[in-house]
Amino acid sequence: MLRTRPLITEKDVLQAVHAGRDVLEVTGDPIVTPAAGASLREHGIRLAVRGDATLVEGESSSPSLGNFSSTLLLEMYSTMWRIRVFEEAVSVLFREGRIIGFAHVSIGQEAVATGACLALGPKDYSTASHRGPGPIAARGARLDLMMAELYGKATGYCRGKGGSVHLADFERGILGANGIVGAGIVIAAGAALSAKMRKSGEVALAFFGDGAVNQGAFHEGLNIAAVWKLPAIFVCENNQYAVSMAAEQATGGGSIVARAAAYGMPGVQVDGQDVLAVYAAVRAAAERARAGGDPTLIECRTYRFHGHWEGEATDLRRREEIAEWEARCPIIRLGTRLLEAKIARQEQLDALRQKALEEMAAAIRFAESSPEPAPQEALEGVLLPL
Amino acid sequence: MKELTFPEALNEAIREEMARDSTVFVQGEDVGPYGGGYYPALKGLWATFGGERVRDFPISETALVGTALGAAMTGMRPIVDIMFADFSFVCFDQIVNQIANMRYMSGGKAKVPIVVRGVIGGGQRLASQHSHSLEALFVQFPGLVVVTPSCPRTAKGLLKSAIRNDNPVIFLEHKMLYSAKGPVPEGRDFTLPLGKAQIGGEGTELTIVAHAYMTQVAMKAVDQLKHDGISAEVVDLLTLSPLDNETVLRSVRKTGRVLAVQEAPPMCGMAAEVVALIAEKLGMSLRAAPRRVTAKQSPIPFSPKLEDYVLPSVTDIVEAARGMVRGE
Ligand SMILES: Cc1ncc(C[n+]2csc(CCOP(=O)(O)OP(=O)(O)O)c2C)c(N)n1
Ligand SMILES: [Mg+2]
Numbered sequence: 001m002l003r004t005r006p007l008i009t010e011k012d013v014l015q016a017v018h019a020g021r022d023v024l025e026v027t028g029d030p031i032v033t034p035a036a037g038a039s040l041r042e043h044g045i046r047l048a049v050r051g052d053a054t055l056v057e058g059e060s061s062s063p064s065l066g067n068f069s070s071t072l073l074l075e076m077y078s079t080m081w082r083i084r085v086f087e088e089a090v091s092v093l094f095r096e097g098r099i100i101g102f103a104h105v106s107i108g109q110e111a112v113a114t115g116a117c118l119a120l121g122p123k124d125y126s127t128a129s130h131r132g133p134g135p136i137a138a139r140g141a142r143l144d145l146m147m148a149e150l151y152g153k154a155t156g157y158c159r160g161k162g163g164s165v166h167l168a169d170f171e172r173g174i175l176g177a178n179g180i181v182g183a184g185i186v187i188a189a190g191a192a193l194s195a196k197m198r199k200s201g202e203v204a205l206a207f208f209g210d211g212a213v214n215q216g217a218f219h220e221g222l223n224i225a226a227v228w229k230l231p232a233i234f235v236c237e238n239n240q241y242a243v244s245m246a247a248e249q250a251t252g253g254g255s256i257v258a259r260a261a262a263y264g265m266p267g268v269q270v271d272g273q274d275v276l277a278v279y280a281a282v283r284a285a286a287e288r289a290r291a292g293g294d295p296t297l298i299e300c301r302t303y304r305f306h307g308h309w310e311g312e313a314t315d316l317r318r319r320e321e322i323a324e325w326e327a328r329c330p331i332i333r334l335g336t337r338l339l340e341a342k343i344a345r346q347e348q349l350d351a352l353r354q355k356a357l358e359e360m361a362a363a364i365r366f367a368e369s370s371p372e373p374a375p376q377e378a379l380e381g382v383l384l385p386l
Numbered sequence: 387m388k389e390l391t392f393p394e395a396l397n398e399a400i401r402e403e404m405a406r407d408s409t410v411f412v413q414g415e416d417v418g419p420y421g422g423g424y425y426p427a428l429k430g431l432w433a434t435f436g437g438e439r440v441r442d443f444p445i446s447e448t449a450l451v452g453t454a455l456g457a458a459m460t461g462m463r464p465i466v467d468i469m470f471a472d473f474s475f476v477c478f479d480q481i482v483n484q485i486a487n488m489r490y491m492s493g494g495k496a497k498v499p500i501v502v503r504g505v506i507g508g509g510q511r512l513a514s515q516h517s518h519s520l521e522a523l524f525v526q527f528p529g530l531v532v533v534t535p536s537c538p539r540t541a542k543g544l545l546k547s548a549i550r551n552d553n554p555v556i557f558l559e560h561k562m563l564y565s566a567k568g569p570v571p572e573g574r575d576f577t578l579p580l581g582k583a584q585i586g587g588e589g590t591e592l593t594i595v596a597h598a599y600m601t602q603v604a605m606k607a608v609d610q611l612k613h614d615g616i617s618a619e620v621v622d623l624l625t626l627s628p629l630d631n632e633t634v635l636r637s638v639r640k641t642g643r644v645l646a647v648q649e650a651p652p653m654c655g656m657a658a659e660v661v662a663l664i665a666e667k668l669g670m671s672l673r674a675a676p677r678r679v680t681a682k683q684s685p686i687p688f689s690p691k692l693e694d695y696v697l698p699s700v701t702d703i704v705e706a707a708r709g710m711v712r713g714e
Binding site for chain 2: 101158211216244314
């Protein structure tokens with residue numbers, strides 16, 4: 001299902017050593033064997049992943065539609081619309097002052113959350129970054145309970161105590177979005193540890209941004225997952241900026257995916273605008289994890305069409321750059337492929353979008369008509385009785 | 387005097403000190419062209435001083451603070467912008483084990499001229515991880531100076547002193563003050579001394595001790611109490627550690643009553659410290675038992691209804707004050 005990825009073995013490393021090179025160049029998404037990882041370290045050889053090779057548009061860089069059932073393809077399509085219409089509503093409601101506090105949306109990044117979450121099973125675990133609504137909705141969380149939480153209502157997922165940045169749905173294994181950059185990475189590693197100890201066959205997936213890879217928690221989480229072979233999947237939503245900081249200015253060594261090699265775990269870079277590529281990569285990682293293999297780092301190259309947060313006064317990104325990426329809308333891209341391959345007709349696609357719109361409208365009605373929490377509820381849920 | 391907003395006052399302080407001393411530099415996340423994360427106080431600094439002295443940092447708080455320590459011990463004077471003070475938990479080792487102890491452990495040999503700026507407090511619906519009032523934590527470590535300005539004037543005067551001071555200073559700015567505007571003395575020489583509290587609103591019957599945003603809230607309470615014929619004054623602590631015991635004691639000796647206010651939950655906070663101070667030094671001569679107004683015992687919730695319930699308000703202070711003065 002996955003297009004062939006270059007495998008880096010110890011032999012490749014030794015060849016580079018003999019040739020007197022200190023950089024090993026790879027094009028595509030390399031899988032680095034643990035022995036090769038150790039050898040890279042030992043000989044001080046850097047793995048240079050020619051990242052953009054995977055960003056080439058078109059059939060050649062994307063898994064073939066034939067590998068997916070039409071049910072799954074349509075589910076991907078409608079999940080992306082669910083996220084898009086929900087977050088567009090959030091954006092408008094924020095501007096109208098009906099939603100307050102933080103609101104970080106991932107419009108433009110829907111393929112990452114969707115591809116990754118649909119590749120998980122219902123009992124698996126996930127954590128999300130502060131940019132939570134997309135990755136949480138993608139696991140099938142209820143939009144009405146999410147919206148009610150953003151409104152601070154008693155009926156919300158967290159009873160109005162968490163808001164956008166702390167959305168969680170424990171029944172679905174969603175262990176929460178997070179206000180602290182990088183924190184969810186180690187929490188997911190912990191859920192993977194638990195799955196391993198309980199021999200449950202579950203895996204845990206962490207979503208995090210490009211900004212999080214320079215946090216101590218990233219190093220510590222990937223390291224422990226590697227040495228303990230935890231069933232963990234680390235999905236970097238590389239939208240290329242952390243607020244105003246360009247990833248390339250912040251990331252030592254220049255490549256996020258290349259860091260996997262240092263931990264001796266497979267590293268995969270995918271086009272994050274291609275939901276099929278994300279799905280395939282996460283699916284392969286989940287299978288490996290369930291089989292007792294290594295954890296995986298997956299870097300998804302993507303872009304947020306909106307500013308860092310909905311109240312942002314300054315967006316320093318170039319207009320042309322934003323426009324360039326808006327042209328790579330993951331939803332339109334999948335829709336076009338489905339039409340071209342005659343897997344769906346336009347009316348079908350329209351109906352899926354319509355359904356998402358209706359769900360979102362109902363979510364807003366639910367949120368608006370829900371009661372405020374009673375003030376004293378603020379003191380509940382702090383500690384269990386001793 | 388001129389009118390400045392709170393962030394403008396901070397900006398001026400940093401700008402003036404950077405111009406005065408070439409070893410002063412700023413580092414933090416989004417401090418460059420962006421002008422400072424969610425609470426932009428650094429607009430224009432990058433354009434003036436360039437990226438060498440206004441350094442955009444990756445999201446790596448341990449390195450952010452730890453490199454500042456290394457730089458400070460070797461001749462530089464870093465100002466660290468940690469954005470939300472809540473992020474200091476990510477690098478508490480560097481702040482506490484390292485920075486707070488370094489001078490002492492070295493037998494007084496290390497000099498650690500660092501300012502760590504962070505935004506504290508609730509009130510803006512940002513939920514538990516971005517709303518801590520964590521100032522009393524830092525007060526637990528004697529090797530740190532802890533400062534909480536309460537208005538644009540104190541922000542500028544104290545930040546300038548903090549930058550010039552050779553001790554590590556934790557400088558905590560309450561987010562609700564960012565929209566405050568107020569008079570600030572003209573001139574580059576204006577500073578305010580560290581370690582000194584100030585008294586607002588001359589009163590005779592009650593001393594309200596507060597800091598940071600709660601000073602503003604307490605001043606509103608003083609106004610309301612005036613209508614009730616109650617004469618109260620506010621001791622604004624400004625520097626929480628070392629604490630200006632003398633000013634607090636002087637006021638309470640005069641009024642005979644102390645109401646200690648803080649935004650943090652009740653246990654082990656500044657209010658407890660003030661009440662303990664008064665109990666120990668003036669316990670037998672008070673006209674009423676000391677009282678505290680604090681947040682309730684919970685993390686800070688997101689929903690406005692809940693957050694407003696948890697945080698202390700003008701009304702809470704007024705009611706407590708009436709109770710103390712009138713015995714209501
Ligand atoms: C420990 C910590 N430091 C700083 C922040 C402030 N902050 C929130 S989001 C963000 C940028 C995150 O960028 P990235 O990880 O790339 O995620 P993106 O916002 O691009 O999705 C920053 C600096 C934080 N929440 N936590
Ligand atoms: Mg990012």
